[in-house]
């Protein structure tokens with residue numbers, strides 16, 4: 622079982638909404654593709670996060686499809702990390718390929734939790750009902766970034 626450190630809801634929102642904080646001009650090939658993938662994941666998290674914050678109207682169908690997109694991206698994620706692709710300006714750490722099983726298991730966990738978020742969107746009558754499932758997805762972002770991404 623993976624262990625994930627406790628983390629505050631606020632810091633997850635921050636991580637999920639800090640669009641534009643990463644300027645990675647010059648990225649090419651698969652490195653660029655996975656940065657785009659991550660930005661797309663982040664955008665979908667932002668959609669749901671803003672509903673929870675009350676910055677965006679709660680629409681169950683939109684929350685559900687955003688969560689389903691995150692789940693789908695989780696499937697694509699490992700394929701965007703061929704061994705040894707750490708070319709500048711990548712922030713990927715070589716430990717990804719030393720501990721590939723854990724890397725993939727965190728991506729799998731993100732998928733499971735994103736699908737749970739999609740389910741929560743279906744049964745919730747308001748955005749606050751999404752908070753626990755949203756936070757659970759956010760913990761998988763942090764878990765993977767802490768171990769496998771250079772801190773900036």
Ligand code: HEC
Nearest residue numbers: 643656659663711712713724727728731761762765769770
């Ligand atoms: C299984 C591991 C893993 C998971 C899960 C994961 N990430 Fe990442 N993420 C990475 C790695 C590794 C990088 C660095 C990639 C690079 O620079 O080559 C990264 C980079 C990013 C970036 C920077 C992209 C850029 O333009 O450089 C953002 C934003 C991001 N992740 C958001 C998220 C969010 C939001 C989640 C959760 C919903 C998430 N990630 C889940 C591994 C993961």
